[in-house]
Amino acid sequence: MSTSELGGTALPQERRIVTEIPGPRSQEIEARRTKAVAAGVASSLPAYVVAAGGGILKDADGNQIIDLGSGIAVTTVGNSNPRVVERAAAQLSAFTHTCFMVNPYEGYIELAEKLNALTPGGFDKRTVLLNSGAEAVENAVKIARAHTGRDAVVVFDHAYHGRTNLTMAMTAKAHPYKAGFGPFAGEVYRAPMSYPYRDNDAAGTKVSGEDAAKRVMTMIDKQIGADNVAALVIEPIQGEGGFIVPAEGFLPALVEYARANGIVFVADEVQAGFARTGKMFASEWEGIEPDLVTTAKGIAGGLPLSAVTGRAEIIDSVGAGGLGGTYGGNPTAVAAALGAIEAYEQDDLVARALQIGEIITERVVRLQTEHPEVGDIRGRGAMQAIELVARDSIEPNPDLAKAVAAYAAKNAVLVLVTGTFGNVLRFLPPLTISDELLNEAFDVLEEAFADALG
Ligand SMILES: *Cc1c(COP(=O)(O)O)cnc(C)c1O
Numbered sequence: 001m002s003t004s005e006l007g008g009t010a011l012p013q014e015r016r017i018v019t020e021i022p023g024p025r026s027q028e029i030e031a032r033r034t035k036a037v038a039a040g041v042a043s044s045l046p047a048y049v050v051a052a053g054g055g056i057l058k059d060a061d062g063n064q065i066i067d068l069g070s071g072i073a074v075t076t077v078g079n080s081n082p083r084v085v086e087r088a089a090a091q092l093s094a095f096t097h098t099c100f101m102v103n104p105y106e107g108y109i110e111l112a113e114k115l116n117a118l119t120p121g122g123f124d125k126r127t128v129l130l131n132s133g134a135e136a137v138e139n140a141v142k143i144a145r146a147h148t149g150r151d152a153v154v155v156f157d158h159a160y161h162g163r164t165n166l167t168m169a170m171t172a173k174a175h176p177y178k179a180g181f182g183p184f185a186g187e188v189y190r191a192p193m194s195y196p197y198r199d200n201d202a203a204g205t206k207v208s209g210e211d212a213a214k215r216v217m218t219m220i221d222k223q224i225g226a227d228n229v230a231a232l233v234i235e236p237i238q239g240e241g242g243f244i245v246p247a248e249g250f251l252p253a254l255v256e257y258a259r260a261n262g263i264v265f266v267a268d269e270v271q272a273g274f275a276r277t278g279k280m281f282a283s284e285w286e287g288i289e290p291d292l293v294t295t296a297k298g299i300a301g302g303l304p305l306s307a308v309t310g311r312a313e314i315i316d317s318v319g320a321g322g323l324g325g326t327y328g329g330n331p332t333a334v335a336a337a338l339g340a341i342e343a344y345e346q347d348d349l350v351a352r353a354l355q356i357g358e359i360i361t362e363r364v365v366r367l368q369t370e371h372p373e374v375g376d377i378r379g380r381g382a383m384q385a386i387e388l389v390a391r392d393s394i395e396p397n398p399d400l401a402k403a404v405a406a407y408a409a410k411n412a413v414l415v416l417v418t419g420t421f422g423n424v425l426r427f428l429p430p431l432t433i434s435d436e437l438l439n440e441a442f443d444v445l446e447e448a449f450a451d452a453l454g
Contacts, residue, residue, distance in 0.1 A: 006051040006058075007052050007058075007079060008054075008078070008079060008081065008082060008085060009053055009054060009078070009081075009082060010053065011051055011052065011053040011054060011056050011064075012064070013055060013056055013434055013436075013437055014056070015056075015066050015437070015441075016063060016412070017063055017411070017412050018063050019061040019063060020410070021045075021047050021061075021065070021409060021411075021412060022045070022046050022048070022059070022061075023047070023059065023061030023063060024061065025048070025059075025060040025061045026046060026047045026048045026059055026060050026061055029048045029060065030048075042176075044069075044405075044414070044416060044417075045065070045409050045414055047059035047063060047065065047409075048060040052067070052075070052079035053078060053432075054078055054430065054432050054433060055067055055429055055430055055432065055433030055434060055437040055438065056437070057414065063412055064412065065409075065412045065413065065414050066412060066413045066414065066433075066437050066438075066440065066441040066444075067414050067429060068414055068415045068416070068427050068428060068441055069414050069416045069428055069429075070429060070430045071302065072271070072297065072416070072428070073271045073272075073276055073383070073428045074297045074298060074302055075301060075302050076274055076275060076276055076297075076298040076301075076340075076344075076349070076382075076431055077298075077301045077340045077344065077347075077430070077431065078301075078343075078430045078431070078432030079301075079302065079430065081301050081339065081340065081343050081432070083301075083339040083340070083342050083343045083346075084300070084301035084302070084303075084339035084340050084343070085339070086339065087336060087338055087339035088303065088332050088333075088335045088336040088339065090335065091331050091334075094331075095331060096331070096332065097327075097330060099326055099327075100324070100328065100329045101324045105334075107334040107335055107338060108129060108331075110334075111127070111307075111334050111337050111338055111341075112126070112127035112129070112307075112309075114338070114341055115295070115307055115309045116309060118281075118341070119281060119290075119293045119295075119309045119310075120281055120283045120284055120289045120290065120293070121289035121290070121310075121311075123289075123311055123312070124312040124313075125310060125311060125312055125315075126309070126310070126311075126312045126315040126316055127307050127308065127315075128307065128315065128323045128324075129305065129307050129329030129334070130308070130325060130329075131305065131306060131325065131327050131328055131330075132162070132296060132306055133162055133268075133270035133271075133294065133296035133297060133306055134161065134162025134163055134164045134167040135164070135306055135325070135328075136270065136294040136295065136296055136306035136308050137161045137162055137166075137167050137233065137266075137268060137270070137294050138162075138164060138166050138167060139308050139323060140231065140233065140264075140266045140268075140292045140308045140310075141153055141230070141231055141233070142318070142322075143264075143292065143310075143314060143315055143317065144231035144264035144292070144314070145230045146317045146318045146322070147313075147314045147318075148229075148230045148262060148263070148264060150227070150229060150230040151187040151228065152187050152188075152189060152228045152229045153170065153187060153188050153189070153229075153231050153232075153233060154189050154190075154191050154216075154229055154233070154263075155170045155172075155189070155190055155191070155233050155234070156190065156193040156234055156235075157172055157190060157191070157192055157193040157195070157241075157420075158173075158195065158238050158242065158244055158420050159171060159172045159190075159193075159233075159234070159235065159241060160172070160177075160235070160238070160239055160271075161268060163177060165185050166185040168181055168184055168185075169184035169186075170188055170233065171240075172420065173240070173241075173420055189220075189223065189224050191215075191216040191219050191220065192212070192215050192216060193212075193241075193244065193246065194207065194209055194212035194213070194244075194246035194247045194250040195244050195246075196245070196246070196247050196378075197375065197376040197378070198394065199212065199247070206247070207247065208249060209246060209248050209250035209251075210250075212246065212250050213250050213254050214253075216254060216257075226257075226261035226263065227261065227262070229261070229263045230263070230264060231263065231264045231265075231266050232254060232263050232266065233266040234251070234266070234268065235267075235268045235269075235270075235271065235272060236251060236267050236269065236272055236281075236283050236285070236286075237271075237272045237277060237282050237379065237380060237383060239270070239271030239272065239418070240418055241418075241419065241420055242385060242387060242418055242419030242420060242424040242426075243379045243383060243385035243419075243426055244378070245378050245379065245380065248286065249286075251283070251286050251288050252286055252287070252288055255288045255289070255290070258291075264291045264292060265288075265290050265291045265292070266290060266291065266292045266294065266310075267281070267282075267283045267288070267290035267292070267293050267294070268294045269281050269283065269293050269294060270294055270295060270296040270297050270306070271297055271383075272383060273293070273295045273297070273298055273299075274298030274299060274340075275344045275349045275350045275353050275381075275382075275431065276298055276353060276381060276383045276428070277353065277379075277381040277382070277383050278350060278351075278353040278354040278380055278381025278382070279380075280344065280350060281293065282380065282383075285380060290310065291310050291311050291314055292308055292310035292311070292314065292315070293308070293309050294306070294307070294308055295307045295309065298340070299337050299340065300333050300334075300336040300337035300340050301337075301339060301340040301343070303330075303332060303333040303336040303337070304330075305330070305333035305334065349431045352382075354381050356381065356382040356429060356431065356433070356438065357379070357380065357383075357384060359435060359439065360382070360384045360427050360438070360442070361377065361384065363439070363442040363445075364377050364386050364442075366446075367386070367442075367445070367446060368386075370449070371449050372391055372392065373388050373389060373390070373391055373397060373400055373453065374386050374388060375387050375389035375394055379426075382427075382428065382429060382431060383426075383427075385419075385424050385425060385426040385427065386424070386425050387419065387423060387424050388400045388404075388423045388424070388425065389423065396419075396421035396422070397423050398417075398421060398422035400423070400452055400453070401419075401422060401423050401424065402417060402422075403448070403451075403452040404425060404445065404448040404449060405417050405425065407444075408444055408445060408448050411447070412444075413441045413444045413445065415427065415441075415445065416428070425445075429441075
């Protein structure tokens with residue numbers, strides 16, 4: 001059987017438990033791994049995958065696991081989506097690499113045109129293609145510094161921007177991302193985030209988006225000086241931080257402040273972008289038009305690719321040769337991205353993300369009525385999460401998150417734990433998952449909560 005017969009849309013869409021998970025074959029491979037692979041690279045569920053598609057991951061023992069992770073919001077169009085496979089395969093046969101900085105090819109231009117048209121804002125735009133999310137964020141900062149002639153970069157509590165030296169400095173969480181890896185890049189300043197579930201003023205009322213934004217402006221004015229700030233970089237919905245959706249009005253107020261002070265506003269849409277939230281980009285939910293948008297994860301159906309897209313006059317501040325990289329905009333990854341974008345547009349995946357969001361919301365609301373440990377339900381579209389706490393308090397409950405994820409894994413459902421406090425379960429299914437599989441996954445999660453809490 002060829003790979004295309006094994007994975008993608010050909011894979012039977014059913015949960016199947018053949019052995020314990022991980023099974024004997026996966027355990028054999030895992031034993032080799034510990035002798036061959038760096039210990040620093042961890043895996044949430046060491047069931048080794050042999051095929052994937054729709055809402056299913058098939059492992060080396062024949063187990064079929066329901067996928068609520070999409071390889072961390074990457075396979076949003078589904079694994080081995082036919083539109084991605086067809087274009088990438090044709091490109092692989094035509095040529096594999098020239099380096100765009102040596103001999104260019106048309107696909108790069110076509111993708112740049114697409115990204116310029118799809119990202120928020122009707123203004124003249126430019127795009128540079130790179131390999132990873134972190135690399136896109138680094139390049140957004142380079143561009144903002146070149147454009148403004150300023151040094152400072154403002155980021156937020158709970159932020160995640162990557163694992164390179166600059167993006168580690170921009171990322172908030174010490175363990176496991178930063179501890180032991182310093183010293184970090186300078187001129188990175190952390191501002192308070194709007195976190196509605198945990199953000200009350202002295203009188204116990206929720207801090208509004210406007211007031212949370214004022215807190216940021218005061219911090220910048222007093223501690224940095226707005227005229228020293230090159231870029232303000234923010235995830236419109238924070239990913240690794242725990243799917244924190246800032247209070248309404250927070251993002252628009254920051255955009256306005258950035259514009260008034262000549263600061264480049266960068267929306268890091270690496271996790272929230274590409275139909276995931278029920279809009280093509282999460283920035284659209286509040287109608288903001290970032291100066292620069294960084295994209296990666298959902299961009300190319302699983303192939304490594306990222307981009308910075310934004311205002312022409314800002315991006316073109318960098319002269320010829322100032323941006324690039326050997327593999328940036330690799331032709332196969334570009335072809336895959338054109339296939340993925342075709343899928344987002346032709347297969348109504350933005351609408352599908354909203355439907356998935358409705359199903360998840362209904363299920364987690366039901367879960368919350370039974371278990372008050374579900375402290376907060378938040379997210380947009382198919383980017384939903386629940387924050388787990390101790391009963392009758394908002395004390396983070398990472399043990400419960402771990403127990404539920406472990407029970408789910410044993411029962412062939414993959415769910416990812418995240419958040420600054422390790423107490424958030426996030427739901428990021430491929431948009432090609434069926435309603436039946438999605439509901440079945442939540443049946444298992446209900447059992448998991450009952451098992452953990454009695
Ligand atoms: C994953 C992520 C990154 C880093 O992307 P990599 O491809 O892992 O380098 C940056 N920003 C956000 C918001 C992310 O979720």
